[in-house]
Amino acid sequence: MTRIGTTADRLTCAPSRAARELGLKRGEFDLAVNLGLIRTVPDEGGGGRRVPRGEIDRLRFGDGVPGALRERVATVGTTDGAQLMGVPSTRFTSLARFGLLVPVTFYLNRYRTVVWLYLAEELRQFAAEDGNVRLLTGRRAPTEIREGLKSGMDRRPRNWRGRHVGFLTRQAGDDPWARAAAVACLLDPADVADIVPDPRERAHLDHCRPRLPAHGTPGSPAAELAETLMTASEPDEVDWFRADLAHTMRTARRHRPVDGPKAPPRGGGPAPDTAVWTRGARATPPAPGAARPVHRSPVPPHGLLNRLLRQGRRSARVTPSARIAAGRRPDR
DSSP states (O other): OOOOOOOHHHHEEEEHHHHHTTTTHHHHHHEEEEEEEEEEEEETTTSSSEEEEEEEEETSSSSSTHHHHHHOEEEHHHHHHHHHTTTTTHHHHHHHTTTTSSEEEEEOTTOOOOOEEEHHHHHHHHHHHHGGHHHHSSSSSOHHHHHHHHHHOOOOOHHHHHHHHHHHHHHTTTHHHHHHHHHHHHHOOOHHHHHHOOOHHHHHHHHHHHOOOOSSSTHHHHHHHHHHHHHHHHHSHHHHHHHHHHHHHHHHHHHHHOSOOOOOOSOOOOOSSSOOOOOOTOOOOOOOOOOOOOOOOOOOOOOHHHHHTTTTTTOOOHHHHHHHHTTOOOOO
């Protein structure tokens, strides 16, 4: 019996098929979507994202496709990135750990070592900036960088999270619940439960939760390591995400309150166990009365948070490096 496609099937297609038609590997396609180079729309049946046929036609008949599109999503690791910029690998790693080169993705090799990848296009732009010459050609890295690295600084995981939440919120569009879920998926479940105590709302966030990159079998050491990298960990970073989640939740509640019986107020006994926000196989939020992590008051520093989110929408940051080259301390 021949299956008759729906209107959605005729007007859109699955990401795997779109990647084939555009001549891209799936990883290249996903990165192009994250960067906003390929437009996607929600699946009306709740099956994730789909690609409009018109978007595929626009890209297929553009100049240089797929070569030009593939060049814009080309990624390199430390060795190739250092060669591209004309610096030793040690200098490249120092710049990346200090936060001047922002990774766009990562993977775990067979030894469960994290391999960070960077957009080749951004590295070329960084190397071409006049203000970065001192960072690339000096015999020694600037004092600020050396002092930071001595203290164990490594901003690569944090910068990846800041960039990735920008990707996720862009794909969420104007849906405030999807935007809240994009922020929540990078927080520890205990933090989500603290900001969103109503189990009905956590269930709705879970329904809207975007997919994070998978690394290894769920519950495996590799998957646990990847999940650690994808969870906000530094105190001020956690406060930023908590503050933004609280802000987006207020917007979501005004836009479309969750239906159903209300959860009892705090101190009035445990809420009905109707839903618990989880991330993969992570632990559930602590039981009522259990000690919670201590955080500073989540007053939304939206200027700082917006700057963090904008990392996912622009090329590698040059402002901090320009400040270092000028002899001024970078933003902390």
